[in-house]
Amino acid sequence: MSRRAIYLGKIWEVIEVFRTSRKAMVGMAIIIAFAVMAIFAPYLAPYNPYVIGTKEEILLPPSREHPLGTNEIGQDILSELIYASRVSLLVALVATLIAMGVGTAIGVLSGYYGGLVDEVFMRVTDFFLVVPALPLMIVLATFIGRSIQNIIFVIGITSWPGMARVIRSQVLSIKERPFIERSRAIGCGDARIIVRHILPNVASLVLAEALITIPVAILSESTLSFIGLGDPLHKSWGMMLHYAFEYGVLAHHYFYVASPGICIMLLAFGFSLIGNALEEVFNPKLRRGMFIGE
């Protein structure tokens, strides 16, 4: 079987999960809705949310022109929400990609080579696993400054250790299987074994792990932004809540405060449902509690 066929087979397994699990379908529907919102934001949003409004447009209640009202600088909240989905999704996805890359690399190398490599990598992993994530993110974000790239970096660099551990243990068990020994016997090098045999066998687990990392990344982004470490030049749901809280517009502006939170919650919920469904299938050994049973 060609390399492509191996990977395609694995992807087919994943698609199978979606077809059979109602949870995964619901999650997928939510995510697609938000993705459409992010991609077509300029067409969907009734106003440009980056244009500052006039004095008369400040903190308007919901009306026909502004379905969710306006914010403290006269911007349409619905338009803000729609545009903000871009940053929230982008940050969560790219940060997860970083975490996926680092986690897979460390997990595979650690599990495959063992010995000193394993020892060193696992010490580093333990360190990141044990340091409380949010304070670490806050400290790092404080140093490197407020921008989207930095937020992505900070979330990515703190989100990989769980993944590395899970993948490592999977690699440890794959390594013992006869076909690995057979490939070695016919003269395959380490690189070839990793690419041809190890990676395809952990691919679906990596995907499942990535999908449970995404909601955590979404929540981390919103929290960092809410605290005031977000990029002030771009709108995200966390930044909207930051400004709402900062300017003390809590009383009577229910729509302003509720809507970004609901968006964060729904998007994270969508990814959680899919991750949940996938992990049930691909990671039955792991007692993660949250993502087991039905």
Place this chain on the structure above:
Amino acid sequence: MREYILRRTVSLFLTIFSVVTFNFFLFRLMPIDPMHLFARDPRLGPVIRERLIKIFGLDKPVWVQYVLYLKELLRGNMGISFYYKKPVTKILVPRLFNTILLVGVGEVLSIILGVILGMISAVKRGSKIDIANIFFAILIWSAPGFWIGVMLMMAFMGILPTSGIVSPEIIHKDLWTYLWDVGRHMILPTLTLTLVYYTEYTLIMRSSLVEVLTEDYILTAKAKGLGTLGILLRHALKNASLPLVTLTAVNLGIIVAGDVEVEIVFSWPGLGLLIYESVIHRDYPMLQAAFLLVTISVVVANFLADILYAVLDPRVSYRVKRGLEV
């Protein structure tokens, strides 16, 4: 077993050491000159500046500073706050107490709520109640904690106090009014923390209980005529509580660490809010000390959870004895 604990203890100290080292070098790498932050007043002049640099040992090479840092840390000296101009520990300790009070109560409540809901769900697995319960738990888990706090704050504005630990005008009255007032201030943040934390306990309780309830000996107990409550109390709970106990032990670390988001929303003067304030004030010694404290408490809690797990689960000590577990 003893060897296992010994090995874990060694690795605990190694981790703490690496945390301390990381903490030192991270704050050395920061792009801003600490002297600039400590002595902000431009009128100080170069002479005083020189003297301050000498006093704080900033003229010495980094590794000497590192050794000094370790030495002073062991003596309980965590430096002087840039913002308060007082020893960091003086500010830190009362904050720590506030955090333990708030997060401790929140943690206990969420364990109680989580265990009860998880049990109901496991016993009635597959039913509408179970599905609704799980659905709601995952939904709440997906909501940012600070937002739950803000929503509760909006809902109870004017009815319950929404910020701080005590109303300023009541401080000087008698002890009972004081405690009553603190209790009232605690309601909303505690409620938020309970909502934020209970979901994890519910889902863990449910999954481990479901697993136990499908074992053969439960069927035997049922065949002998034992009711649901009897099965739960006599057979199932004890075996299902293991993951719960370890999760609780891990979360002990969080009790000390505090919850940054919830403390910010409710202006609760705990360790989490202190971390946030230190970020705003660029108070690096304070941030460094708070971060160290938080990290070490989580590390120690994890260590305790590991040991507890090994003690409680005979399978682990068996594996340890056979050299299967490192």
